[in-house]
Amino acid sequence: MKYGPDISRIASLIGDPARANMLTALMSGKALTATELAAEAGVTPQTASSHLARLEQGGLLSFRKQGRHKYAALASEQVAQVLEMLMGIAARAGHTRTRTGPRNQALREARICYNHLAGDCGTRMFDRLIERDLLIQDGDDLRLTDIGKTFMRGFGIDLPKLVKGKTPMCRTCLDWSERRSHLAGSLGRALLSRIEDLGWARRDRDTRIVTFTPQGRQAFDALFG
Amino acid sequence: MKYGPDISRIASLIGDPARANMLTALMSGKALTATELAAEAGVTPQTASSHLARLEQGGLLSFRKQGRHKYAALASEQVAQVLEMLMGIAARAGHTRTRTGPRNQALREARICYNHLAGDCGTRMFDRLIERDLLIQDGDDLRLTDIGKTFMRGFGIDLPKLVKGKTPMCRTCLDWSERRSHLAGSLGRALLSRIEDLGWARRDRDTRIVTFTPQGRQAFDALFG
């Protein structure tokens, strides 16, 4: 009767609150162990184990064993994008888990999306890169221009290293709070990483919030504001 | 404990097979009545009614009453995009409802996505428009260039009419089979509509497949191939 891929199977995977909590926790980009995810989801390790198995089978998560630990991560950036878009729709429908408050404000300001910078800061940075012709959008692909490459090198990004990876260097990712694009891909990750190394900002330990220091904020604005 | 929008609520809406079937049926862009959707989902009208109510409450569908009929449509293009992306992930994980066959082949070739052209034809058309500088991608926004406007007028598109609508004229939409962008928005819809008016192609009554006539295909390729 119906043709095409089966949406409901994978949507129902995201549809369980415990699994959804695990997935959002992994949006930080950090790989987490099974027990950490169990705590994150508020369930016992046994329950978490079965959830994780199903998420892997559904192609949403991938695992890496290390000693007696099992680290989980989102299977692909596509998965992260879907989660981000779902957040956008959920936010529009008013389905927030908690009342809007200062924490949510901070999330809107700057947060981690998978492994790169999102929120107001993320989209502003992206817009600025495009505006200055450092980055060019061509169809669905993004690519750095020559001056863009120079800029990135000057900022301390090791470009050749990025090219080697199998993930595309530049990708767009839709932002749920801003409803516009920000930069994903290995360059997106490298930029955030560099911003942390410079001490401009640091990730919150438990949430996706990114906090800028006053000086860091100033430097960031000077470059991307 | 957790902050940000609640994904699971809306994902679980999509996660039910009956509702997922309804949503995919609406990806054709046509508004369907409650009973039609019931048939599409393979459930009785009573069951469908409760599903539709929940989908509306969740912000996924919007309704228009007309006499004793109640027409349903996807609430926004964002919803259509999420569904398309979910199909992409589901396809990658191998969760197809039926074996790959001729019908699936046709779907990959040319199909309706919400209300515009998707599949190989859709992405090819989009690429071509960008290539020829008829369309320019700027950040997350698309816009027609002057020669693009001339081109569209020449093709028989009533541009001023499109501008009046509240939906953005140009938008990108990610294609699950091609994993690249194609053109959405009111211009996307207008183009498909024009292609049908010219007799180049017609929509299949019951599926999302778009079938080109031999001459139509030739004309299309000449313009966008």
Next chain:
DNA sequence: TTCATAGTTCGAGGGTAATCGAAGCATCGC
């Protein structure tokens, strides 16, 4: 080896929600 920690498997229990039959409104055609 022995103990502790990480993760899994198994089985039982329990709650949510999908489903349909029957009945109730609303609207259209006559």
Next chain:
DNA sequence: GCGATGCTTCGATTACCCTCGAACTATGAA
């Protein structure tokens, strides 16, 4: 007005799956 059709509400049934306790395997530390 009357019947027919489209859609909804209500209640009862049923099935699925989320959950955890208990027992098991595997890795690491002492």
